[in-house]
Amino acid sequence: MFETRQGETLLAADPAGLRPDGHVVFIGRIVSPWVVRDECPKNMRAARETGRAASILIDEPYRPGLQNLERASHVVILSWLHHAPRNLIVQKPRHAAEPKGVFSLRSPARPNPVGLHVAKLVALDIEAGRIGIDAIDVLDGTPVIDIKPYYASVDAFPEATIAGRDEK
Template sequence: MTGPREMFEARDGEQKLENDPALMPADGGIVFIGRITSPWTTRETCPKNMRTARATGQPAVLTIDAPFRPGLQGLERASHVIILSWLHHAPRSLIVQKPRHAADAKGVFSLRSPARPNPVGLHVARLVGLDIGTGRLDLDAIDALDGTPVIDIKPYFASTDAIAEATFEGRDER
């Protein structure tokens, strides 16, 4: 299998899985419900997180495919949405990674890197506009490449989704 995932070179200290999850039989079916339109066309230009994406001032659009548009009913009440995306260009075989900004390698589950066995992206965006008829969600920003598939959308509830006391010891804000 050739593709964008093979462009990633392992850094010192990184460890690959024996079997690439992209080549394993699926445990469940994922259905893409739409796509993201963003100004980001390369990994190098794409913001690394939503804070950086917002700082660019570049809005984004999420378009939901026709069969799933009725599921948008009621979403206009939300100021923010949680978007789950499928980071289809990310490698899936790295289980230990060494981020550029880190001194030591870390397990994938302690990182927010897109490179992971199941490359699910998590984005919390401000919902700027919604047109259920066309399936268009206008967003304040996004940290995903143009054309990234969307697997789910959920309303963000500050009362239950925000955890003020949450910490991650030694967290690097990058």
């Protein structure tokens, strides 16, 4: 699933085996339509194009933290991509001509496997701990470590570019 390809580089010390500098607790799980890897959209744009909504189920102790989240039209979700290897520092994506550094990629395989997803907030049931969102690009059951309101003033850079990619 994450075989090493030509041109890739592994870290000498796998972060999965290093002494922790900090620890995370899972605050909930993503409920998504995607149960097998082949079906799972590769990014949020592809996820939206499927027209399939998703949700996040927040564990009971953390539900009071959802108060007032309905103020936000969009939310940032930080997930924990716990199945991904953490030692692939230079990677060769399947459709890329050359290997690339992990920090120039949105690959789930990274030293700290934190996924970043911006989604539209479509429903909120605080008592049930359920956040409805327009789409998600991760497998059902993926752990969540944080939810933040999206602030256009500091988070939106529509003019951002990626050279060599079809990004505006």
